[in-house]
């Protein structure tokens with residue numbers, strides 16, 4: 248079959264399977280079959296760049312083009328809802344509506360209030376055109392490339408489903424509890440700050456500059472408001488049912504009612520039942536169903552008069568504090584943890600809550616045996632919000648004191664000026680610090696030794712086989728299997744995984760070392776600028792600060808790390824094991840600063856390199872690839888068939904256009 252046809256056929260088929268899988272929960276083919284179709288499409292699209300379509304199913308994986316977000320003015324402002332917290336206020340709303348409609352009968356659509364961030368999606372001719380965040384209600388961020396990665400948002404609507412040619416649909420982007428918990432587990436392993444709740448995680452993710460990161464994070468979306476000049480019905484509920492048939496994810500839990508008692512019943516039901524939902528909700532939304540009636544009710548300065556939000560109480564429970572334990576992390580930071588009598592909270596049994604740090608404990612004036620109030624307001628990690636003073640008796644238990652020595656190794660703890668955390672300074676011999684550093688070293692974004700998990704680290708540590716990361720490279724298969732031949736296969740796999748890691752590029756080795764404040768990005772920047780571990784070790788404070796994105800905290804930390812003789816010794820052992828301590832010759836030869844400080848947009852189709860190759864070339868020469876044109880863009884690297892809209896925008900902003908040949912000359916190729 249002709250390839251163009253096949254591409255179109257594959258795109259349609261994949262859109263349909265996507266819908267069956269993510270919206271209907273009725274997959275018609277296996278994941279493998281799905282992947283096979285996807286791969287076929289990817290291969291064909293690579294051969295036919297001229298058929299590029301931003302709404303192709305392949306685009307959901309997210310390109311790694313970085314993007315800054317253009318601001319867009321909403322065609323219709325995105326209003327927010329007035330909040331109520333009790334039945335009385337709900338009754339008052341109902342009464343206001345009744346009077347406003349002068350006795351005319353009306354229906355109320357009851358919906359869940361999803362706790363994420365609102366999004367406005369524009370469709371034209373059945374295709375997603377633009378996705379904009381709420382922003383300040385008048386204008387928001389255009390986050391279309393990120394939204395394209397959300398699997399439950401249709402990119403292309405099924406033909407002949409009856410959708411209007413132009414419409415807007417609004418809804419909430421969310422991170423389901425399961426994805427949120429997985430993400431935080433990963434972040435905990437990396438000792439990255441945790442997201443407090445799924446809403447923050449969803450919002451942080453949607454504003455990520457890398458669509459590929461968004462794609463990994465598994466966001467979801469529920470749509471709850473259809474707008475446009477040619478909608479199928481006058482009823483809001485009916486319009487959403489129609490939108491569902493066009494492939495949008497519309498909650499199955501909305502109900503149309505007409506009495507106040509039915510509204511109360513809906514509220515009561517969901518007040519408890521919401522704990523069983525896969526996503527976070529923080530209330531109920533009540534909307535007058537008829538759009539004609541909505542218009543006649545109108546709005547106040549800020550909110551529509553035809554809708555209201557009823558917010559659930561943040562869940563609280565009271566229990567008894569039994570013990571405070573202290574946990575030591577990879578960096579030596581000591582976290583106090585409250586151990587309490589088990590109590591039911593938001594559908595889970597809570598036994599432990601974080602107490603953050605010494606100041607937090609002092610502010611609560613916490614004593615053992617106190618009755619404490621625990622809250623889980625969307626936050627996954629429960630927190631103690633107060634001591635229930637009505638229970639305090641004269642024989643109150645002892646005051647909770649922060650420990651002064653490390654619970655793991657006995658070393659006196661220290662607190663650095665200006666920091667809330669307390670640290671165990673014994674980084675060379677304190678077991679959780681050693682294990683934490685090894686876990687960081689082997690993690691995916693570092694050395695990626697995926698045949699090894701935390702249990703193996705623990706096991707090898709307890710058997711005295713590993714005390715630092717260099718010990719990994721001295722391990723033998725018999726040592727790993729502990730003399731048990733039944734474990735030969737997994738031991739061999741682990742051994743091979745460790746060997747293979749010597750090929751990991753220098754920038755990731757640098758990240759793996761776990762130097763404080765040197766995260767993935769800083770490691771890349773340092774590797775690019777200093778090119779080898781020796782040059783980095785020899786760098787002075789001024790040398791480090793001369794690198795544009797390196798600030799004093801990172802610079803000082805790097806200096807301190809290399810000044811420690813045990814680290815110098817560790818590096819020598821890792822060097823002997825064959826790890827990459829400099830950027831590869833190819834990378835070095837290819838690198839220059841010719842594009843330093845330049846923001847470059849890539850557009851169109853190219854002859855000599857693929858788009859990804861051009862992106863890599865821009866970075867190699869010190870430039871930055873951005874995805875949309877703004878006044879700050881230095882120039883556009885334009886291939887053939889650059890879109891007319893981009894051209895116009897470039898001309899308007901006076902951004903120059905550089906051809907493929909000119910660009911290659913610029914970088915000396």
Ligand code: IVH
Pocket residue numbers: 326327328329358359360361362363364365381419471472532551554556
């Ligand atoms: S309707 C004019 N329906 O709650 C009507 N909003 O302040 C506007 N939300 O910004 C919104 N679930 O982010 C509506 N079923 C639902 C909702 C919902 C969550 C959010 C939305 C909005 C905020 C209201």
